[in-house]
Amino acid sequence: MNRVRLRVAYLGGAYHGWQIQPTVPTVQGEITRALSTLLRREVRTWGASRTDAGVHALDQCCAFDDPGDRTTGEILRAVNRMTPLDIRVLAVEATDATFHPRHSARGKRYRYTLSTGFGMHPFDLGRAWHVPRDLDVDAMNAAAAYLVGEHDFTSFRARGCQADGPVRELFGITVRHADWDRVEVEVVGSAFLKYMVRNIVGTLVDVGRGYRPPSWVAEALAAKDRSAAGQTAPPEGLVLEKIFYPSHPWAT
Numbered sequence: 389m390n391r392v393r394l395r396v397a398y399l400g401g402a403y404h405g406w407q408i409q410p411t412v413p414t415v416q417g418e419i420t421r422a423l424s425t426l427l428r429r430e431v432r433t434w435g436a437s438r439t440d441a442g443v444h445a446l447d448q449c450c451a452f453d454d455p456g457d458r459t460t461g462e463i464l465r466a467v468n469r470m471t472p473l474d475i476r477v478l479a480v481e482a483t484d485a486t487f488h489p490r491h492s493a494r495g496k497r498y499r500y501t502l503s504t505g506f507g508m509h510p511f512d513l514g515r516a517w518h519v520p521r522d523l524d525v526d527a528m529n530a531a532a533a534y535l536v537g538e539h540d541f542t543s544f545r546a547r548g549c550q551a552d553g554p555v556r557e558l559f560g561i562t563v564r565h566a567d568w569d570r571v572e573v574e575v576v577g578s579a580f581l582k583y584m585v586r587n588i589v590g591t592l593v594d595v596g597r598g599y600r601p602p603s604w605v606a607e608a609l610a611a612k613d614r615s616a617a618g619q620t621a622p623p624e625g626l627v628l629e630k631i632f633y634p635s636h637p638w639a640t
Contacts, residue, residue, distance in 0.1 A: 392463065393451040393483045394419070399444050399474040401514045401624065406439045406448070415439075415475055416450065422470035423452060426463065436489035436631045437496060440583070442623030444515070447478075449489045449631045489631070495559065497576045497630040500589045500621065505569030516570070517589075517625040523571050523596030525563050531595040531602035532561035532573075534609060535588060542612040544591070546583035546620075554612075556581060563592065571596075574629075583620055591618030 396419065404412040408420060416435055423431040436449040454463075460480040467477045486492075503509060503516040504523055512518070535544075538557040545554050558577040566572045573592060575585050591608065594600045600618075608617040 389453040389485075390456045391451055391483050391485050391487055392454045392460065392480060393449060393487060393489065394467070394480050395478040396448040396450060397446050397476050397478055398448065399514070400439060400442050402472070402474060403441065405441045405443070406435050406437065418471045418475055419450060419467060422467045423463075425470060426458065426466045427454070434489050436493055437628050439628055440623050443626045443628065445628040447630050448628055451483065451487060451489050492633055494632040494634060495576060495578050496580065496628065496632065497574065498580075498585045499627045499629045500573040500575070500585065501566070501625045501627070502571040502573070502593065503569060504571055509569065512570070514624050517622050519593060521597065523593065524598060525565060525571060525596065527602050528563040528592045528596045531592055531605040532563060534602070534606040535561060539609055540612055541581055541584055541609070543608050543614055543617040544584050544587040545581040545614065546587070547614060549582035551581050554581060556584070561588070586621040586623065586626060587617060589621040589625070593621065594618040
């Protein structure tokens with residue numbers, strides 16, 4: 389058996405997240421179905437990130453074991469023919485048998501888009517959270533600084549999250565104006581809890597609106613209580629931008 393990895397991009401609006409579910413469409417389900425049809429056998433796939441329903445990805449990674457009777461080019465073309473147009477395989481390559489999309493990852497980068505104009509731009513529909521007011525980006529960056537580093541992120545963890553523990557390390561959070569009516573929040577970390585990025589963004593938006601001071605985020609983090617932090621941002625503004633592996637150094 390040869391291990392093969394795929395770089396995948398998708399719009400998540402039509403899917404109930406990445407992970408296979410028996411009765412609803414998922415991104416992993418569509419890719420696995422295409423591979424199983426191509427190889428004429430049941431294929432098991434592994435993904436790097438279990439993105440939530442409605443969340444998008446520019447550079448998801450998944451892998452499967454292949455008996456070697458198809459070239460990487462054949463796999464690329466066939467899977468793209470057999471999956472919907474909102475799912476695209478960007479690249480296919482052979483990799484070491486020890487590679488695992490999730491366990492081998494060094495970290496992930498997410499980007500969240502906020503549409504802040506009075507009227508939402510039509511190109512942002514399904515791709516951003518409409519928050520129709522000016523946001524204090526400096527205050528949001530000051531608040532975000534409290535979250536950088538290794539912490540217990542219980543306050544930013546979804547109820548029902550099944551991760552073994554709440555401790556995660558964030559390498560950086562940057563809030564910036566991407567345009568006059570658009571704000572982006574970039575979050576880079578080693579790994580993430582369920583809804584963690586969306587809960588962070590919802591909390592930072594409360595600060596940006598002036599509802600809370602930046603120091604409130606430190607208090608919410610220390611409380612280790614989900615109710616101490618802000619709202620959960622909707623999924624459509626979130627994009628998994630990059631998975632980092634040892635063979636792909638950190639971007640500068």
